[in-house]
Amino acid sequence: MKDPTSLAESNSPEDMSGVFTVVAVCAGILILGMIAGAGLWMMAAVTVALVVGAGAFVSAQWSVHVVAQREDLPGEGRDLEVLIGSRVPVCVAVTNNGRLPVAWVLAEDLLPRAAGGESMQHDDSVARVRMPPLSVDGARLAVMTLWPGQTKHLRYVVHCRRRGYFQIGPTVLETGDPVGMFRRYRLGTRPMFVTVLPRIELISTYEIGSRRPIGEIRIRANVMPDPTRLRGIRQWQTGDPMRSVHWAATARTGTLHTKIYEPSSVIGATIIVDMHVSTNPDHNEPIRTDLSVVAAVSIAAALHDAGEPFGLATNGRDAADRVRTEGFLGDHRIGDHFEVRDAAGKAAVMLAKNDRLRPVMIDVDRGPLHLKEMTRTLARLERTDGLTLPDFLIETESRLSSETTLLVILQQAPEETVAALVNLSRRGWAIAVVINTLNIDDYTRLAAPLLAENIHVSHLLNQDSIRDVCREQMMR
Incomplete structure (x- = not known):
């Protein structure tokens, strides 16, 4: 496959029309000179032709021999990972590898319009939230003059x-060319991709496992016995409490026997984050979506600190997968070649297949590497118009862990969503719901049908309320 940078080089329509105009004028001058026998006209025509030819040659040579290279990149196939508030220095080296000096070259490092903006100071907290996710200190554009072998740098901070x-x-x-009749554009470097990890709220007392001694959830791990669910009896062993002695069996056999109960509590959590566009409206973006992500990663970190298992399931979309399929963003100057789009696959770690209806899932596990993977996935999560939450639960039920609490974080709960959650609860799943909304009336309206089915509901009001949500989960 050809190098995408070579395919990006092109002439603009204005350049081509200018060339045709100059050629037509030169041809007219030559014809007039031949008819009138004017040598001066002929000399002028030849001079113009030489200027046009030299301009075309010089612009082509400059475009071919001026190269750019992005410095201080992470390893091949890796993204740069930083925390919120970090400053990322960007350096692009522009070098003239040819034998001719380059009179001028304009180097511009693009930044998607939705992501970037100039650095501004705001005192209003709402204005700070609505600011672009990236701000730039320094110039992303520079005009350079390069001697043969000379290198200049384009530096700024994101x-x-x-x-x-x-x-x-x-x-x-x-x-x-110096006259301005020809323009050449070239893709100098491929983009780099930065993953900004969400902030983690430290919650040292969070515990997702139920502390109720009585319940209806049957699991394979015997976490806490339920005295209302007798499973069998066995011979008494040292350490068994006397209240669990089965006196009828003891009297019949003459040997102490103790009761065995079904377990009633679950540990850990499978965190389900609803990211469908219909239940995450635009007027709440990006505040509420980011709040859901912060709550999810904070709960996962607390479970990790407690040594409990945790997992992730969401109907959102991984942004890295979107870049792999749609390509990176450019502008009109570098064209829209498939080869240019395909270059994004070499710039970041991507998934082998793509389907916007395929959910993003991380199996239940423990450990720091598992937490890192979950944090990275939540950082890249975007809204999607694929599976709604009820369809998502039906699609993934067989893959969800029945030995953990299903902790659902959502903004809105239509009737179909409530019905799906109630159905899971009645079939023995441990369900807890966190409603992410600012309006207390909306919370009351959404929580009522869930509370009527004995499903625990918490109110995620803002980032300060994340700890309160976790305390409620611990006491349930």
């Missing part, structure tokens, strides 16, 4: 304000 998966670049090189 301030990461919100979690997400962001594209920095690609670098576009623009040059042309």
Whole structure:
């Protein structure tokens, strides 16, 4: 496959029309000179032709021999991972590898319009939330003059304000002849991708396992006995409490026997985050979606600290997968070639297959590496118009762990969602719901049908309420 940078080089329509105009004028001058026998006209025509030819040659040579390279990149196939508030220095080296000096070259490192903006100071907290997720300190564009073998640098700093998966670049090189008749554009460097990890609220007392001694959830791990569910009897062993002695069997056999109960409590959690666009409206973005992600990763971190298992299931979409299928963003100067889009697959770790209806799932496990993977996935999570939450629960029920609490974080709960959660609860699943909304009336309306079915519901009001949500889960 050809190098995408070579395919990106092109002439603009204005350049081609200018060339045709110059050629037509030169041809007219030559014809007039031949008819009138004017040598001066002929000389002028030849001079113009030489200027046009030299301009085309020089612009082509400059475009071919000026190259760019992005410095201080992470390892091959890896994304740069930073925390919210971090400053990422960006450096692009532009070098003239040719034998001719380059009079001018314009180097611009692109930044998607939705992600970037100029650095601004706001005192209003709402204004800070609505600011672009990335701000730039320094110039992303520079005009350079390069001697043969000379290298100049384009340096600026990106301030990461919100979690997400962001594209920095690609670098576009623009040059042309000194007269301005020809313009050449080239893709100098592929973009780099930055994963901004969400902030983790430390919750040292969080415990997702139920502390109720009586319940209806049967699991394979004997976490806590339920005295209302007798499973059998066995001979008494040292350490068995006297209240569990089966006196009828003891009297019949003459040997102490103790009762065996079914377990009633579950440990750990499978965190389910609803990211469908219909239940995550635009007027709440990005505040509420980011709050759901922060709550999910904070609960996962607390479970990790407690040594309990945790997993993730969501109907959202991994932004890295989107970049792999749709390609990185450019502009009109570098074209829309498939080869250019395919270059994104070499710039980040991508999934082998893509289907926007395929849920993002991380199996239940323990350990710091598992927490890191879950944090990275939540950082890249985006809304999608694929599976709704009820369809998602039906699709993934066989893959969800029945030995953990299903902790569902959502903004809205339509009738179909309530019916799906109630159905799971009646069939023996341990369900807990966190409603992410600012309006107390909306919370009351959404929580009522769930509370009527004995499903525990918590109110996620803002980031400060994450600890309160966890305390409620611990006491349930």
